[in-house]
Amino acid sequence: MKTEVNDLAIFGGPPAFAEKLHVGRPNFGERERLRERFDQIIERRWFTNAGPYVKELEEKLARFLGVKHCIAMCNATIALEIAIKALGLKGEVIVPSFTFIATAHALQWQEITPVFCDIDPQTHNLDPRRVEDLITPRTTGIIGVHLWGRPCDVEALGEIARRHRLALLFDAAHAFACTYRDRMIGSFGDAEVFSFHATKFFNTFEGGAVTTDDDELAARIRLMKNFGFAGYDNVIYVGTNGKMNEVCAAMGLTSLESLDGFISVNRRNYDLYRQGLRDLPGVEVIDYDDAEKNNYQYVVLEIDEAATRLSRDELLNILWAENVVARRYFYPGCHRAEPYRTLYPDAGANLRATEELAQRVLLLPNGNAIGEPEIRGICDVVRFAIAQAEEVNLRRSKGSQTTAAEASV
Numbered sequence: 001m002k003t004e005v006n007d008l009a010i011f012g013g014p015p016a017f018a019e020k021l022h023v024g025r026p027n028f029g030e031r032e033r034l035r036e037r038f039d040q041i042i043e044r045r046w047f048t049n050a051g052p053y054v055k056e057l058e059e060k061l062a063r064f065l066g067v068k069h070c071i072a073m074c075n076a077t078i079a080l081e082i083a084i085k086a087l088g089l090k091g092e093v094i095v096p097s098f099t100f101i102a103t104a105h106a107l108q109w110q111e112i113t114p115v116f117c118d119i120d121p122q123t124h125n126l127d128p129r130r131v132e133d134l135i136t137p138r139t140t141g142i143i144g145v146h147l148w149g150r151p152c153d154v155e156a157l158g159e160i161a162r163r164h165r166l167a168l169l170f171d172a173a174h175a176f177a178c179t180y181r182d183r184m185i186g187s188f189g190d191a192e193v194f195s196f197h198a199t200k201f202f203n204t205f206e207g208g209a210v211t212t213d214d215d216e217l218a219a220r221i222r223l224m225k226n227f228g229f230a231g232y233d234n235v236i237y238v239g240t241n242g243k244m245n246e247v248c249a250a251m252g253l254t255s256l257e258s259l260d261g262f263i264s265v266n267r268r269n270y271d272l273y274r275q276g277l278r279d280l281p282g283v284e285v286i287d288y289d290d291a292e293k294n295n296y297q298y299v300v301l302e303i304d305e306a307a308t309r310l311s312r313d314e315l316l317n318i319l320w321a322e323n324v325v326a327r328r329y330f331y332p333g334c335h336r337a338e339p340y341r342t343l344y345p346d347a348g349a350n351l352r353a354t355e356e357l358a359q360r361v362l363l364l365p366n367g368n369a370i371g372e373p374e375i376r377g378i379c380d381v382v383r384f385a386i387a388q389a390e391e392v393n394l395r396r397s398k399g400s401q402t403t404a405a406e407a408s409v
């Protein structure tokens, strides 16, 4: 228990945790089931190319998500690139800047201009009122991101897309097992893209999928992710290699059997954080709508420095020194990363909510690698650091050592 400012590890005290606690430490299901499946893969010597586990995973995911087609891929970035190409997007596409860089890169990679749109500060998702202002004759589509698994305003974006004849794609990287108006995310817009990266709630080591109800689009995507092969020796389309392999599919099938357990651990942890940080002025744990399903993978704090008197970045430094590897997703916003900051140096002027949020957000560890003692410990550090804000700021202004978090930026 820390009682004075010198007890903070940033000033030389012992860290609160002996081992590092990470945001998004991977979940996995039954180890024995996974081993059995790995053995099967070796027995069959069918490692990739539409293997039986990939097919089984695609079928099970499509059923779970209530969508006609699920095309498993090697990761969500390639899945986004393929979906964008299969939808025929070109020119300009409207995207949030407050997202992981892959959403923007998937466009820029194929020389499509990502037009960054501001978010609604309440939902952290694309603000439909701002989307419409950005439509030009060159606009061909909109990509909404269901950030933290909280659904975009699907109805409003769908209405804008229809009225302007634009494609509508959702980056659902965070939103596996989440709902919009009681329906699973996966069948909204023209297509949706999931990430099954190790840090995600449901992971296949690396992986992703495109889901859609559109038969033609699904067929095109299947061709594109397999070099354009429509059968032996028969290439009918330009394509790339976006295939998922059997080992990843085996991990996915095994994780799928433990999904309810993952959610209940995340939910329990999320509730513990909310309790532990309740009534702490300037610290808000973002809400999930109880009327919808969520995977509770993301414990997202908004830090209001005016109330805490401790900046988000200083709190991050303090946590890192205590071995709590908190993260400031998605700082500083895509528009401030290359090549976008060079290409669009003034983009920030239209992205006020994005810029403000990028200074406030802090993510805390979640998943089945942590439990009640760790969460109590993390909340104690946050409370203690904020209670000591004045002293921390004074010491730091006198020039204390650079911290791990600062050194990594």
Ligand SMILES: Cc1ncc(COP(=O)(O)O)c(C=O)c1O
Pocket: 075, 076, 077, 078, 099, 100, 102, 103, 145, 171, 173, 174, 194, 195, 196, 197, 207, 208
């Ligand atoms: C919002 C968002 N989009 C896309 C991606 C890219 O996913 P992947 O790592 O599977 O390529 C991520 C993952 O980190 C993400 O968070």
